[in-house]
Amino acid sequence: MTWHATVLTLFPEMFPGPLGLSLAGRARDDGLWTLDAHDIRAHGLGRHRNVDDTPFGGGAGMVMRPDVISTAIAAHRPEGDPRPLIYLTPRGRLFSQADAERFASGPGLMLLCGRYEGLDQRIIEASGAEEISIGDYVLSGGEPAALVLLDACLRLLPGVMGGAESAEEESFAGGLLEYPHYTRPAEWDGRPVPPVLLSGDHGAISAWRRAQAEDTTRLRRPDLWAAHLSRRISGRQSPQ
Template identity: 50%
Template sequence: MRVDILTLFPDAVEAMMGASILGRARERGHLAIHCHQIRDYTANRQKQVDDYPYGGGLGMILQADPLYRCLQHVWKVAGRGHTILLSPQGALLRQDTARRFVTYPHLILVCGHYEGVDERFIEVCVQEEISIGDYVLTGGEIPAMALCDAVCRLVPGVLSDESSFTGESHWDGLLEYPQYTRPEFWQGRAAPPILLSGHHKNIQAWRRAQSEERTRLRRPDLWARYLEKRGQGG
């Protein structure tokens, strides 16, 4: 899979996307992630990418043209990928969104900044807008990295074993069960004895029950959806 990220802070994004699991997956050739400096595509000497909003108001707006030129560069070197603008006005990023995005061979992520992006760029170039939550950040870099990470870890070969993600929170609509590691006793608390029993079937049943209980208590919205899917709604 290839991901191109259009941003005013390519170094920050590159540093994060080059670390740990994604960094190793890139080295092994499972992923290609390219960050592009939007400022390099301005037509003015000051490399200005923003201007005042028509109609007045606070803040600056990212101009359509530098974004468009930057996108055209990506089209030239890598073709037209599925283009996503990170925006607090977009659809919420969920695990099933990540599962859909991993089916695209090429994603192009556009990071907004300032007060946002000229609407005409969105109309002409963006296929969908994605939000990482109902709050506002200063820029689209953290959302782009969150999206990129959530999608890229699903690319075959990035994690050592597919069950690393198919057993996790949100894959099948439930939260994951609690996890424990050594030592067996810590601060007067024992790890649940069943996990040390070696009885695989009982451990599986315990984990499933914990997972369901946790989801019911912590996320009634997910629990209701899960029951509905199992045909037990209402």
């Protein structure tokens, strides 16, 4: 079954954007996933196709109208659509690899991108949308976040990754950051490759990589390291 993404946005020209190239683009050419992006303004009100208005209670910016968003969702979401509806917002729960795995294993996604100060709270509640953020920084709109979220999902679809790398060994799969990588030349600009990698001793190489992944995680991401340690203690995941 083809994985299907629908995006509602004021800037449909931003899609598929980078997802039309490289790994995701090839997978789309192969029919493994599809995307359609729709202009919310097509459902705007009046001669100017208004989609937003000033906030009740005052304050800066504009808020996207619930009636307009509701009409836009209804126009592109068939009754009983099994796909999760996601609203991209910096107020959302932080996106994770576990979310990407959950979304990739389903039928697809419907993504709602806001601009201005965001959506009227009532349409968020009425639509049952899941609110997701991609990190603790502010983007000018949900579109780049939607592209990030889609990229993370698409590379997990069966047949998308060239079979080169297993998703098992990489960052976050084991809850640790990845070990560093080296290729030819064995010495470059006075910098040698760590000798253990040239030793042919696969046990020593595995141990070295494991230690590198642990040291890097402990130093850069104490949050991930603490989670890794508590999993080890509870025995939910045995160390290699």
